[in-house]
Amino acid sequence: MTYFDGLRLSNFKTLMIKFFIRLLYKISLRMEYIYKIKPLNLRDIMAKKIAIIGAGAAGFMCAIEAGKKGHDVHLYDHAKKPGEKIRISGGGRSNFTNKNCTHHNFISQNPHFCKSALSRYPAQSFVSLVEEYEIAYHEKNPDKQTGQFFCDGKSQEIIDMLLSECHAHHVKIYLETGVDTLDKIDEEFHLKIKGENQVFDAVVIATGGPSIPKMGASDWGHKIAKQFGHEIIDLQPALVPLTFTDETLDFTKSLSGVSIDSVLIRNKTNQKTTQFTDDLLFTHRGLSGPTVLQISSYWDAGDELHVNLLPTKDLEAEFLSAKKSNPKTKITKFMSQYLPARFIHEIFDRHMSDADKEKNLSDFSKLSFEMLNQYIQHWTFKPNGSEGYRTAEVTRGGVNVNQIDAKSFESKLASGLYFIGEVVDVTGHLGGHNFQWAWASGFCCGQDL
Numbered sequence: 001m002t003y004f005d006g007l008r009l010s011n012f013k014t015l016m017i018k019f020f021i022r023l024l025y026k027i028s029l030r031m032e033y034i035y036k037i038k039p040l041n042l043r044d045i046m047a048k049k050i051a052i053i054g055a056g057a058a059g060f061m062c063a064i065e066a067g068k069k070g071h072d073v074h075l076y077d078h079a080k081k082p083g084e085k086i087r088i089s090g091g092g093r094s095n096f097t098n099k100n101c102t103h104h105n106f107i108s109q110n111p112h113f114c115k116s117a118l119s120r121y122p123a124q125s126f127v128s129l130v131e132e133y134e135i136a137y138h139e140k141n142p143d144k145q146t147g148q149f150f151c152d153g154k155s156q157e158i159i160d161m162l163l164s165e166c167h168a169h170h171v172k173i174y175l176e177t178g179v180d181t182l183d184k185i186d187e188e189f190h191l192k193i194k195g196e197n198q199v200f201d202a203v204v205i206a207t208g209g210p211s212i213p214k215m216g217a218s219d220w221g222h223k224i225a226k227q228f229g230h231e232i233i234d235l236q237p238a239l240v241p242l243t244f245t246d247e248t249l250d251f252t253k254s255l256s257g258v259s260i261d262s263v264l265i266r267n268k269t270n271q272k273t274t275q276f277t278d279d280l281l282f283t284h285r286g287l288s289g290p291t292v293l294q295i296s297s298y299w300d301a302g303d304e305l306h307v308n309l310l311p312t313k314d315l316e317a318e319f320l321s322a323k324k325s326n327p328k329t330k331i332t333k334f335m336s337q338y339l340p341a342r343f344i345h346e347i348f349d350r351h352m353s354d355a356d357k358e359k360n361l362s363d364f365s366k367l368s369f370e371m372l373n374q375y376i377q378h379w380t381f382k383p384n385g386s387e388g389y390r391t392a393e394v395t396r397g398g399v400n401v402n403q404i405d406a407k408s409f410e411s412k413l414a415s416g417l418y419f420i421g422e423v424v425d426v427t428g429h430l431g432g433h434n435f436q437w438a439w440a441s442g443f444c445c446g447q448d449l
């Protein structure tokens, strides 16, 4: 039992002690405000009344840590249920972290910002918590060293674990409760909640980004940040399927449902080249699958993408060798050992002649093969957009991290105001990195409150 747990006893004596300590604390805050000095170090030892807005991954973690310190923690969410994105994540099994997570897995205007939190709360720390609760989990494709950890059962187990931790540390959770207004008067925060004015010592914004609005997502946190003078790095849907309007759409529609393993996709702009290798999926709207979702986070309107469907093969050399060893093999049969037959037939129907389709390798010229290979190893296309926030797993951009303290997550413009999780300009790659960021930023903020 901590010192502050002791203060929770509801007898009269305890209430009086609490009242006087609180009074002393308020006086110390006043002194600090007027004289810019800390005459009593009460701020660091005193339980604060804290509002955390957003009961998602980051808000939960922050609430638990702040609760452990004995603070009076109030966690608000306007949704009916907490942690909805955790519930739907990883196809219902939550890819809750990634053991290989480093700052290289994030996009931000300041790529160094996330280093401190990730080292203070690495993936293993969350895994230890999961193990403490005996939640069964596994690594996806350990042979490929993905580092992605998923629940064996349902992701609800993670939510239940977080709720149980909140309960153990006396966090008060309010659902279907949004915050109408938030103002700072002197050193206090005045929040209008369900028409009532409530006063807090500190406020943590953990409202995530606007992706998947039907899950309760909003840009409320960004509006509050702006209200306090913060710059918002442009918000964009990220980890999102890409769409087309031209003949590529017709092509992807006809292949809807077909997927190809280990496809390399590259975005080469004047400034930099980014590439990912993972699976690709054709859909009736365009392209999806992990490799497309990853590159979408680096894609800006107008960028052309370069695709190699067989990045580990020297296909032209293999064609020339097979032409010698198996000249009677049909070209379509030869190609079908590398790629789905439906894909090969679609490429032949669209880009080669009827006669080519029927040819044996011996009759298929090197020139024709180079033409065919344009659509396999040198395919380029220009998406017209993305499926947007409706399906985006995350939001790129957010509150400019240069205006936030990397250790405590406190605003540099408004003391006592904090921003954590996806609402800030830190966007993770696919594979559990976004949750790792939410846990790590929430943990560090909660520890520093």
Ligand SMILES: Cc1cc2nc3c(=O)[nH]c(=O)nc-3n(C[C@H](O)[C@H](O)[C@H](O)COP(=O)(O)OP(=O)(O)OC[C@H]3O[C@@H](n4cnc5c(N)ncnc54)[C@H](O)[C@@H]3O)c2cc1C
Binding pocket: 053, 054, 055, 056, 057, 058, 059, 076, 077, 078, 079, 082, 083, 084, 085, 086, 088, 089, 090, 091, 094, 095, 096, 097, 177, 178, 179, 206, 207, 208, 209, 211, 212, 215, 216, 217, 218, 219, 220, 221, 392, 393, 394, 420, 421, 422, 423, 431, 432, 433, 434, 435, 436, 438
């Ligand atoms: C379909 C899908 C699958 C995903 N799968 C994975 C995965 O497997 N692994 C991974 O690492 N990441 C995954 N992500 C991303 C991950 O869910 C987010 O990065 C993460 O949830 C961000 O945590 P957060 O706490 O910052 O925000 P959120 O989890 O979005 O939580 C924000 C909370 O704030 C509440 N809120 C918003 N506005 C207000 C308001 N005005 N007032 C009160 N409450 C408000 C919301 O209701 C929500 O509960 C997935 C995302 C989606 C959409």
